[in-house]
Amino acid sequence: MRIVLFTGKGGVGKSTVAAGTAALAARAGHRTLVLSTDAAHSLGDAFGADVGAEPTEVAERLFVQQVDAQLRFEQSWADVQGYLLSVLDVAGVDPVAAEELTVIPGAEEVLALLELRLHALSDEWDVIVVDCAPTAETLRLLALPEALGWYMQRVFPTQQRVMKALRPALSRAVGVPMPNGTVFEAIERLHGELGEVHALLAGPSASVRIVMTPEQVVLAEARRSYTSLSLFGYRVDGVVANRIFPADGADDWRARWVVAQDAVLAEVDESFAGLPIWRSEYRAVEPVGVGALAALADDLYGDDDPLVTPVGDGPFRVTRTSEGAVLHLALPFVTRTEVGLARHHDELVVSVGSYRRLLTLPAGLARLRVDRARVVDGELRVRFREPDAEPAAATPGGTR
Template sequence: MRILLFTGKGGVGKSTIAAGTAALAAAGGHRTLVLSTDAAHSLADAYGVPVGAEPTQVADRLFVQQVDAQLRFQQSWAEIQGYLLSVLDVAGVDPVAAEELTVIPGAEEVLALLELRLHALSGAWDVVVVDCAPTAETLRLLALPEALGWYMQRVFPAERRIVKALRPVLTRAAGVPMPADDVFDAVERLHAELDEVRQLLSGPGSSVRIVLTPESVVLAEARRSHTTLSLYGYRVDGVVANRVFPAEDADDWRAGWVLAQDEVLAQVEQSFGDLPVWRSVYRPREPIGVEALTALAREVYAGTDPLAPPAGDGPFRVQRTATGAVLHLALPGVSRDDVDLARNGEELVVTVGSYRRLLTLPAGLARFQVAGARVVDGELQVRFRETPAATGPTTETTTDTTDTTDTAGTAGTAERRHG
């Protein structure tokens, strides 16, 4: 199954491009589902037909679904929210305010992606196109399983046993109800499902496509999204430059826009390495309906295969050497000054700007020491030597191209899969 996710700054036309790509896939004979995880659903507007919370057929082999995030939230969060509400009730918090406090910001968008897991397990589709929320925020939130991994593996089992054994005593001592087994079960289930989604989206059959318009501010955000997506292990397979003014027959006013866009488009070509950059010209009217969207996609992809699987090994790979190994992590657009690297026991902590990813090293590397690190052509390379690490927890920090090692401390969490 091929999974394509479309993201981009709000208002760049990502929903239109996603809808067109799905329509073109269906026209090519693929059983295609396009679903929206964006709270501001617009797929129904793009296709010009009513679309519900279940897959709705809009053309031959083409189905559309606008995920009911609230329903998914209730299914996956109900037990946890019920416990939190009982705690807030004891604390005297107003019930309406308590319900608001028990909703994690961004949780609805993340939980909506659980729908993708169900469709992948169903085997009913050849292609699934996902119209994500603006920017890469939804995908960034999928780092949640990694952040929870350390807690789920090391703390959660012991905490569950303690609470189960001492629940009556703890309830009286704390003055608030302790979580029951169904709450712990819900946390475990939610974590496992989110982890499956992340593995699915970082796998070889999935990729992200960034949609932008030829504007400097939009391009800057697209660059950051590309870096962040790579940091968290997602493959970006191309960029769509939307609403490009055609140069032909441009009057003086439009000629100025054409010139300004050409300058930004030249930067776009330089910003994304070897990734294809498809262009969609500005149209006098919005493409609405299956036929118009299919025609748009045919023009955008211009004879190339829009469903071609992403090339390469993905953002993360390990290369064996004569003296140890080298860990490679693609960080496009990043320089040595942007990266901070720390080693804490079996975990490697990579920080780029305000974003941090914590990786549990593969078993073959965990016993090696970090010999140095550098950033080369937008790729972080961490060298490991075969000298066994000291017994017990170790903490070391390595910074960029100088291949030097310093000391620092950062807590780590576990990564379950490397893509």
């Protein structure tokens, strides 16, 4: 099964490009689902069809679903929310306000991704196209499973045992109910499901496609997205430069836009060298409906296969050396001064700007010590050696 996620800054046309790609997949004979995890659903508008919370067939072999995040929220968070409501009730909080307070910001977008897991497990689809939330929200939700991992592995089991043993005493002492087993089970289940989503999306059959318009602000965000997605282990397989003004027959106003866009597009070619860069011109009318969307995607991809499986090792790999091993992590556009690196037991903590990734090292690396780290050609390389090996001499380009 092939999974393609589309993301980008709000308003760049990612829903249209995602819908067109799905239309091509269905036309090629694949059982295709295009799924929106964006709270501001627009797939129904793109297809010109009524689309609901269940897969809706809009053409032969083509189904569309706009995830009912509220339903998934109730299914996955009900036990935890019920406990939080009981605590707020004891504290005298108004029931309506309490219900609002128990909804974690961003939870709906995260839980919408659980729908993707269910579809992947169902074996009903050959292709799943995901219309993601705008870039910042996508990065936050894709990073969540790994961010929760440390807490779930180290703190949660101890906390669960303490609560089980001391629940009656703590309830009397603090005057509020303590969480019971079903609350902990719900949290464990949610974490496990999100971990499966992460493994699915970081796997060899999944990739992310960045959609952008040829504007400097949008290009800057696209570059940051490429770096951050690579940091968290997600493979970017191409960039779509959308809404390009055609040069033919342009009046003075549009001619200035053509010149400005050409300058940005030259930077796009330099920024994403090595990746496919597909270009889509502004169309005379808005593409609505399966036929118009398929025509847009035809022009966009040309002779390229829009569903080709990415090749290579992805942004994260480990190579063995005679002295130990080297961990490679792609960090495009990053210099050594922007990277923070720390070792904590069997974890490697990598920071780039406001984003931080905790890499749990496999047993073969965990027993080794970090000998040296460098950023070379947009790639972080961390060398590991045997604990008793001689340390490497300091070299330019090392990170801290």
